[in-house]
Amino acid sequence: MKSSNTWHPAHIRAHRNLSPTVREFEIRPEGGVKPWTVGSHLKVKVMIDGREETRSYSLVGLHDPAVYRIAVKLAAEGHGGSRHVWSLEDGEELTIGEPDNHFELAFNAPQFLLVAGGIGITPLVGMAQMLAAKGADVRMRYAARSAAELVYADTLQLTLGERLQTYCSDADERLNLEREIASLAPGAQMLVCGPLGLLDAARDAWAAAGRPPADLRFETFGNSGHHAAEPFWVELPRHQLRIEVPPDRTLLDVLAENGVETLSDCCRGECGLCAMDVISVQGQIDHRDVFFSPHEHRANQRLCACVSRVSGGGVVLDTAYRAD
Numbered sequence: 283m284k285s286s287n288t289w290h291p292a293h294i295r296a297h298r299n300l301s302p303t304v305r306e307f308e309i310r311p312e313g314g315v316k317p318w319t320v321g322s323h324l325k326v327k328v329m330i331d332g333r334e335e336t337r338s339y340s341l342v343g344l345h346d347p348a349v350y351r352i353a354v355k356l357a358a359e360g361h362g363g364s365r366h367v368w369s370l371e372d373g374e375e376l377t378i379g380e381p382d383n384h385f386e387l388a389f390n391a392p393q394f395l396l397v398a399g400g401i402g403i404t405p406l407v408g409m410a411q412m413l414a415a416k417g418a419d420v421r422m423r424y425a426a427r428s429a430a431e432l433v434y435a436d437t438l439q440l441t442l443g444e445r446l447q448t449y450c451s452d453a454d455e456r457l458n459l460e461r462e463i464a465s466l467a468p469g470a471q472m473l474v475c476g477p478l479g480l481l482d483a484a485r486d487a488w489a490a491a492g493r494p495p496a497d498l499r500f501e502t503f504g505n506s507g508h509h510a511a512e513p514f515w516v517e518l519p520r521h522q523l524r525i526e527v528p529p530d531r532t533l534l535d536v537l538a539e540n541g542v543e544t545l546s547d548c549c550r551g552e553c554g555l556c557a558m559d560v561i562s563v564q565g566q567i568d569h570r571d572v573f574f575s576p577h578e579h580r581a582n583q584r585l586c587a588c589v590s591r592v593s594g595g596g597v598v599l600d601t602a603y604r605a606d
């Protein structure tokens with residue numbers, strides 16, 4: 283069972299390519315743009331092989347009364363959601379949810395470090411703009427594969443000037459998180475969005491520096507894991523069910539298709555609503571959420587069904603959801 287969500291008809295007002303693999307879309311909802319805060323995401327219905335699924339994209343920039351802006355990276359190995367969005371032309375219709383925020387910016391810190399990896403820049407653009415407009419002490423570190431993939435770098439340069447530093451891995455430029463964290467003022471907040479490897483490194487460096495966990499906030503995109511997606515089996519003794527999850531589907535979707543009710547909301551591994559109890563595992567759980575801590579991931583007692591997978595076997599699960 284999904285948490286309550288309201289869907290609205292909308293259409294594409296415009297689109298433009300920001301890089302060879304990232305395309306920005308302006309989406310005009312028929313009922314008008316709802317109020318939203320920086321860090322929010324927007325759900326979009328996509329069609330994949332004739333099935334309707336939901337994808338969630340961060341809203342880019344600041345609130346615009348006319349449109350929502352999202353930037354979508356075409357994922358060659360993804361499940362097809364990005365391909366569907368990329369196929370949309372100007373004027374074409376789509377169905378969207380309402381903005382929701384699991385990546386809130388608290389404005390009360392004395393200093394802010396924004397760290398982006400690749401397409402993880404999307405929620406941080408608006409944060410940088412908002413913080414700079416408020417005169418906050420903000421700096422950004424932005425890493426991508428190449429200069430061509432540093433989308434929104436021009437906008438950010440205008441906003442932040444030399445408070446922005448970029449890193450291209452093809453030029454062997456490396457972001458040194460330990461050094462960045464060491465140079466922060468006490469009480470500073472770090473906001474990170476990027477692939478799982480960057481988040482893991484950020485969490486480790488933050489903890490090693492003895493910084494309070496509450497001052498680190500992060501978000502990921504629910505498709506980056508430690509292992510390539512492969513099929514795995516799932517057993518649910520409570521439902522007397524054994525099902526297969528193909529590489530291009532999420533566990534959550536396959537459970538729903540088999541009549542297993544599970545709470546969910548973000549579908550990006552952030553809110554923890556879809557967490558299920560692990561009874562046993564064969565192979566390795568590829569935890570792709572940012573809801574549980576690295577310690578909880580290692581304990582393997584729960585997993586987020588919306589993003590996490592299993593490599594080399596399968597898992598016996600119990601659903602935490604009770605209809606009553």
Ligand code: FES
Pocket residue numbers: 545546547548549550551552553554555556557571573586587588589
């Ligand atoms: S639905 Fe939010 S973590 Fe899975």
